[in-house]
Amino acid sequence: MILQVVVGLLGLLVIVRTVLSAVRTFVVPRGDNDPLTRYAFRAIRKLFDLAAPPSRPYEFRDRVMAYYGPISLVLLPAWWLVLLVFGFGAIYWALGLPMEEALVVSGSSLVTLGFREPAIPGGDALAFVEAAIGLALVALLISYLPTIYSAFSRRELLVSLLEVRADSPPSPVVMITRMHRVSGLDVMHEMYEKWEQWFAELEETHSSLPVLVFYRSQQHDKSWVNAAGAMMDAAALMRSVVAVPPDVQADLMIRAGYIALRRIGSFFNIAYDPHPEPTDATSIDRERFDRAVGVLAASGVPIVADRDQAWRDFNGWRVNYDTVLRKLEKLTLAPTPWWDRPMHSAYVTDEPNPVAAAAAGAADEPEVLATGVVG
Numbered sequence: 001m002i003l004q005v006v007v008g009l010l011g012l013l014v015i016v017r018t019v020l021s022a023v024r025t026f027v028v029p030r031g032d033n034d035p036l037t038r039y040a041f042r043a044i045r046k047l048f049d050l051a052a053p054p055s056r057p058y059e060f061r062d063r064v065m066a067y068y069g070p071i072s073l074v075l076l077p078a079w080w081l082v083l084l085v086f087g088f089g090a091i092y093w094a095l096g097l098p099m100e101e102a103l104v105v106s107g108s109s110l111v112t113l114g115f116r117e118p119a120i121p122g123g124d125a126l127a128f129v130e131a132a133i134g135l136a137l138v139a140l141l142i143s144y145l146p147t148i149y150s151a152f153s154r155r156e157l158l159v160s161l162l163e164v165r166a167d168s169p170p171s172p173v174v175m176i177t178r179m180h181r182v183s184g185l186d187v188m189h190e191m192y193e194k195w196e197q198w199f200a201e202l203e204e205t206h207s208s209l210p211v212l213v214f215y216r217s218q219q220h221d222k223s224w225v226n227a228a229g230a231m232m233d234a235a236a237l238m239r240s241v242v243a244v245p246p247d248v249q250a251d252l253m254i255r256a257g258y259i260a261l262r263r264i265g266s267f268f269n270i271a272y273d274p275h276p277e278p279t280d281a282t283s284i285d286r287e288r289f290d291r292a293v294g295v296l297a298a299s300g301v302p303i304v305a306d307r308d309q310a311w312r313d314f315n316g317w318r319v320n321y322d323t324v325l326r327k328l329e330k331l332t333l334a335p336t337p338w339w340d341r342p343m344h345s346a347y348v349t350d351e352p353n354p355v356a357a358a359a360a361g362a363a364d365e366p367e368v369l370a371t372g373v374v375g
Contacts, residue, residue, distance in 0.1 A: 004093070004094040005094065007090045007093060007094050008090060008091050008093075008094030008095070010090055011086070011087045011088065011089070011090025011091040011093075011094065012087070012091060013087075014083055014084075014086060014087035014090070015084060015087040015088065015091075015133075017036065017083075018036065018080050018083040018084055018087065019133065020034075021034045021035075021036040021037055021080065022077075022080055022136075022137055022140060024037075025037045025076070026140040026141070026144050027140070028208075029208050033210075033267055033268075033269070036079070036080075036083070037076060040072065040075065040076055040079045041072050041076075041211075044068065044071065044072045044075060045068065045072075048064060048065060048067075048068045051064055052064035052065060058220070058335065058336075059220050061333060062216065062220040062333070062335075063220070065214075065216060065333050066216045068214050069211050069212075069213075069214035069215045069216070070215075072211065072214070073141075073144075073145075073148075073211050074141075076141075077137050077138065077140075077141050080137055081110060081111075081134065081137065084106075084110055084130065084133060084134065085103065085106045085107050085110055086103070086106075088106040088109070088110065088126065088130045089102045089103040089105075089106040089107075090102070091126065092105055092106055092118055092120070092123070092126070095118075095120045095121070095122070095123065095126075096120050097118065097119075097120060097123075101116075104116050105117070105118045105123070105127070106130065109126075109127035109128075109130040109131050109134075110130050110131065110133070110134040111134060112131045112134065112135065147209065148209055148211065148212060148215075151201075151205040151209060151212055152212060152215050154201065154205075155198075155201075155202065155205070155212070155224055156217060156218070156224070158194065158195065158198050158227070159217060159222055159223075159224050159227045160217075160218075160222070162175075162227050162230065162231070163222070165178055165179065165191075166178070166230055166234070168219065168221045168222055169221050169222070169223070169226050169230075169335045169336070169337065169338055169341070170226055170227055170230035170231075170338065171230065171338040172230050172231075172233035172234035172236075172237055172292075172338070173237070173292050173295050173296060173338075175230065175234045176188075176234060176237060176238065176242065176296060176301055177295070177296060177299040177300075177301055180299065180300065180301050181299070181300070185238070185242065185244055185301075188234070188235075188238060188247070188250070189247055189249055191231070192235060192247065192249040192250050192252070192253040193249060193253075195231045195253050195256075195257070196249070196252055196253040196256045199228070199253070199256040199257045199259075199260040200256055200260070202224070202228070202260045202264075203259065203260035203263050203264065206260075206264045207263050207264055207267050210264075210267055210268075213264065213268070213328075213331070213332060214332060216332075220335070221335050222335075223329075223332065223334040223335055225325065225328045225329050225332050225334040226329070226334050226335060226337055226338075228257055228260075228261065228325070229321075229325050229329075229337055230337075230338065231253070231257065232253070232254050232257045232258070232317075232318075232321055232325075233318070233339075235250040235251075235253055235254050235317075236254060236314050236317035236318055237292070237296070237314060238250055239251065239254075239313065239317060240304075240310045240311075240313035240314040240316075240317065241293055241296065241303060241304060241310045241313075241314065242296070242301055242302060242303065242304070243302040243303060243304045244302065254317055254320070254321075255320075257321060258320040258321035258324070261321055261324045261325055261328060262274070262321075262324050264324075264328065265324040265327060265328060268331060270324055270327045270328070270331070271323075272323040272324045272327075273323065276319045276320060277319070278312065278315065278316030278319060279312075279315070279316075280315075280319045282315060282318045282319050282322035283322055283326055283339070284314075284315075284318055284322070284339055286311055288339055289311055289314060289315075290307070290311075292339075293307065293310070
């Protein structure tokens with residue numbers, strides 16, 4: 001009798017904890033890192049890592065990992081249903097059914113098949129409750145999917161548009177040189193405004209709908225993490241290296257960016273220093289910085305005279321988001337970022353303003369080739 005009471009209470013605890021997990025994952029409109037959901041995603045991720053090990057080409061791993069987020073989301077309710085079967089099965093057993101019969105009745109009630117009735121007092125009411133919970137979980141998943149894909153589409157719009165300005169994977173140097181040649185650097189202000197809003201929405205959607213973090217772009221060389229890093233790097237270079245009047249909108253966009261990445265990183269227990277010093281080391285060393293500045297200078301972009309101060313200023317901006325950005329790149333299996341790729345020299349033409357040249361009847365528009373190789 002004591003054993004039946006204990007098992008029944010454990011079954012009730014499993015049911016309550018499973019329903020709470022579904023509510024925290026699907027209903028609560030804020031990032032809530034539920035252990036049951038986390039265990040399911042981690043177990044599925046291990047299987048995907050085995051199917052797409054680092055020894056395989058990146059394009060293959062990208063194709064495999066494109067299924068990780070959707071499959072994990074679909075299997076999550078199945079994981080909850082299994083827990084509910086055992087939870088209700090424990091209660092049926094505690095009320096007098098044999099163990100095998102209890103599990104069969106629990107499964108029949110949960111999926112609303114009804115081919116086995118619980119022949120115990122109060123069994124019908126318990127079966128109705130179990131069937132209602134099973135239907136509610138399926139309904140939650142169905143209502144959850146449109147929200148996810150709507151947020152995904154909004155995120156990917158600016159990520160795709162960035163390729164036009166910064167190539168793919170996106171390069172902050174390509175973006176600055178191309179904008180300088182095509183329309184002038186004043187247009188960067190409008191981009192800062194759009195991406196500040198993008199970062200604000202990213203923080204809201206990717207912390208309340210964390211599975212979106214693992215939803216990959218349509219092309220293997222695109223990633224929302226790379227796009228975020230490229231935009232913040234472009235703004236940091238504009239504020240530290242390029243000799244133009246300061247634009248406070250660039251500062252606001254960088255702040256919106258690292259706040260968003262930090263909030264997302266906190267959901268996944270990514271450790272970072274919330275108050276870094278401007279002199280702290282980042283993953284970008286002085287050599288890579290100097291080579292990037294050389295590409296900008298060779299492309300005709302006005303550069304500040306004091307390179308040492310420019311490096312200190314750039315590092316002071318980058319240190320705010322470097323750690324969490326790098327860890328998110330690893331978590332999402334993002335493409336190799338621009339800084340880690342071979343850096344080629346810029347193709348410099350004699351015509352500094354292709355827009356004016358086109359208006360004058362020029363046949364060819366110069367192209368900036370300051371980008372790393374893809375692959």
